[in-house]
Amino acid sequence: MKQASIKVFAPATIANLACGFDTLGLAINGPGDEIIGYLTNKPGVQIEEITGGKDLPHDPTKNTAGIAAQAFLDAHGDPSIGVSMRIHKKMPNGSGLGSSAASAVAGCLLLNELLRRPFEKRQLLPFAMQGESYASKAYHADNVAPCLLGGIQLIRDNATLDVQRIFPPRGIFMAVVYPNIKMLTSEARAILKPEITLQQHIAQSANLASLIVALHNSDFPLMRRCLVDQIIEPQRSHLIPEFSKIQAMALEQGAIGCSISGAGPSIFALCSNSLIAEEIGERMKAIYKDVKIRSTVYISPINNEGAQLL
C-alpha cells in the first residue's frame, strides 16, 4: 500500500558571515531543497529521483539526504520502516549556500514528519550533521543549524552541537549572488593556512563578539564595523571572480557588510532593508554580466522558520 506523500523544504544558508568562520550561519528564503516522500514497506532509504542538482548520487549511502535519513532511522530503531524520496534541488550545489546541509536537513525532516514527529526539531541536528559531514568532509553545523532551525545560529561547539540562536533586528535583507563557476568546498578549505597570528585572532574574535552585541542592540553602525573578515576572506577571495569589485560596490551602496558566503563562490551583502538589497542585487548581476559570467541573484530576508513541512 502506497502511503500519502508529504513535502518538506530546507532553505539555503549563508555561513561564516565575515567574522564568524565555522561558527555563524543564517538561513534565507527562496532557494533550498524540496523533498517529497512517503513511507514504504521496504526497509531503508530509497531515492527515486533527483532534479535540479548536478552530479548528485542516487545511492542513498552516498547522498547527504539519504545518509541523514538513514541516521534518523538508525536512531528511531524500528527496522521495518522504509522511506522513498524524490529530491528537487531548487538551489545550486557547490555554491557556498549550504546545498548539502539543505539536503541533509530535508532528508531527516521528511522522516520526522512522516512519522508524526517522534523527535523534536532540534534533535534532528545530529542526523543532518551526518549527511552534511559526508558531503563536506568536515563536521560543521554552521549551515545545518540555521537550515534546520532558522534565523542566525551561533555554533559554540560542533562536537556537542552547542548552538545558540541570535535574534537579529527586523528588516535585515540579504542580497546574494551565485556566479556560475565551479568551486569545491573541500578545495576552498584546503587552501586555508592552518595557523593565524594571535593579533588576527584578537581582532576577529572581538569583531565576532561585538557583532553579537550589535545584533542584540540593533546597532547597525557597530554591525558594519564588525562584519569584516581578516582571516579567511584574504585567503579565499582570489578564487572568486570580481569579488573585490562586488564587495566595494555593495559597501558603497550601503550594505552593512559583504563577504564570501560559506566557502564561496557565492557572495552575500547584508543590508538594513529590501531596497538596498534589491539595488545591490541588480548591480551584482550587472558586474558578472560585464565579464560574461552567468549568475543568479537571491534577495531575501532572514528565514526565521528554518526547514519545514510544506
Place this chain on the structure above:
Amino acid sequence: MKQASIKVFAPATIANLACGFDTLGLAINGPGDEIIGYLTNKPGVQIEEITGGKDLPHDPTKNTAGIAAQAFLDAHGDPSIGVSMRIHKKMPNGSGLGSSAASAVAGCLLLNELLRRPFEKRQLLPFAMQGESYASKAYHADNVAPCLLGGIQLIRDNATLDVQRIFPPRGIFMAVVYPNIKMLTSEARAILKPEITLQQHIAQSANLASLIVALHNSDFPLMRRCLVDQIIEPQRSHLIPEFSKIQAMALEQGAIGCSISGAGPSIFALCSNSLIAEEIGERMKAIYKDVKIRSTVYISPINNEGAQLL
C-alpha cells in the same frame, strides 16, 4: 591660594576573563587607586606622595597617573592649569588586577572632576590609555575601559577605542586571589607565541561570542561552557604557583569559571552568588597558606559604576 581637595577612586579590574584575551574586562569593588588632589597655580602635574605601591615613580612623566593627567591637560588646552596629587594605592601593583589602569583612570578623572567635568566620562578613555600604555608597553583598553566605565566591557578595537558594555545577570560575584609573587605583565606577554592554530581561533572565538549570549540571557550553564581559555592560559598558568589546584577547586566548588586575571599572577573565579565566592575565597587562601605563599583575597560583585568621585 590652595584650592579645595577632592578624592577620586578607580577600581581594580579583571581582564581577559578566560576566553576574551585583550578584549574583555570587568571592574570589581574594593581594591583600587584613590587619588586626592587639588588645582594649583603651577602649570602641569605634580605628584606629592604615593602610598601603598611598590617602586612607583614620583616623576609625573613616568607615572601612569601623571601621564594620564598630562594627556588630559594637553587636550583641555589651558596651559595655566596645574594639579597636585597624592596617590594612595589600595591594591597591589604587578598583580594582574589592572593597577596601572586604575592609576591612569584616577589621574585623568581627578582633573575632570576638579574642572567640573569639561569632558564626558567616556571621553577620558584616550587619556587613561596613554598612561596605561606607558606602564604596560601595550595599547590595550581591557583594563582601562571597565575601570573607567564599570561593568563588563568588550573592546572591539583599541585604536578607535570602540568599546561595548555588556550587561551581566545580577548577583555575579568574583573571588579573586593575589599570590604575593613577583611577575611582570611585559614578561607574561613575552612568553606568548605569536601564532595560534585556526582551530584554536574557531573554538576560542565561538566561546567568546557565546559568552556574550550567555551574559545577555543569564544562561549560567552556557557561561560555564564558554569560560575556557585554550590559548593563553596553557602558556601562562605554569608561571602561577598552584594554579591548577586552585582552578580545579573553584570549579569543584561551583564557580562558573576560573582563570588567570589579566597577565596574572592573580586568579579569579566567577561565581553565581556571594556564598560560593566566599567559600572559594577561603579555600584559595588556604591553598596558598599550605605552600607558604602570602596571598590576598578579594570577594566582590561586579562594580557597575567604574571610577568615581568620592
